[in-house]
Amino acid sequence: MSGFVYMMSDKPRGVIYTGVTSDLHGRIWEHRNVVQKGYTEKYRAKNLVWFETHPNIVLAIQREKSLKRYLREWKINLIEEINPTWMDLFERIDEIENTYRPRENTRQWNDYN
Numbered sequence: 001m002s003g004f005v006y007m008m009s010d011k012p013r014g015v016i017y018t019g020v021t022s023d024l025h026g027r028i029w030e031h032r033n034v035v036q037k038g039y040t041e042k043y044r045a046k047n048l049v050w051f052e053t054h055p056n057i058v059l060a061i062q063r064e065k066s067l068k069r070y071l072r073e074w075k076i077n078l079i080e081e082i083n084p085t086w087m088d089l090f091e092r093i094d095e096i097e098n099t100y101r102p103r104e105n106t107r108q109w110n111d112y113n
Contacts, residue, residue: 003060005100007079008040012086015043016075020064022057028090047088050079052100055111058068063100098105 004024008017008031017040021027031040040046054060067075071089082098083089089096 001056003054004051005054005064007049007067007075008011008045009046009047009049009079009086010044013076016037016046016049016072016079017045018064018067018075020057020060022060024051024093028093032090047086048090048093049083049086049088050098051089051093051096052098054100056080057112059100 001022001040003020003022004027005018005020006024006028008019009015019027019031030036032046034041052060052063054063067078079086082096
């Protein structure tokens with residue numbers, strides 16, 4: 001089962017929420033429909049602006065933890081690499097391929113081959 005790391009925002013260069021899930025469609029739907037109270041509801045971060053696919057949820061969780069330590073400007077650059085206009089990608093999830101590839105010298109490299 002694949003894992004996904006994703007970022008949501010309220011507007012271009014607005015708030016950025018980083019999350020992880022094994023069901024990207026379902027989880028984003030939950031955020032957009034305020035199934036649970038929390039950060040995305042409080043800050044109205046309902047637009048999916050970035051996501052990455054991983055071979056399994058364990059690797060996705062590791063990546064999410066790394067991203068949460070990164071500076072805001074680095075996250076903005078990551079988003080703008082695949083989504084320069086910060087459009088909502090929810091309707092295009094199945095059209096976008098953004099598979100994470102670690103550097104060849106990392107322990108996780110073989111998990112992505």
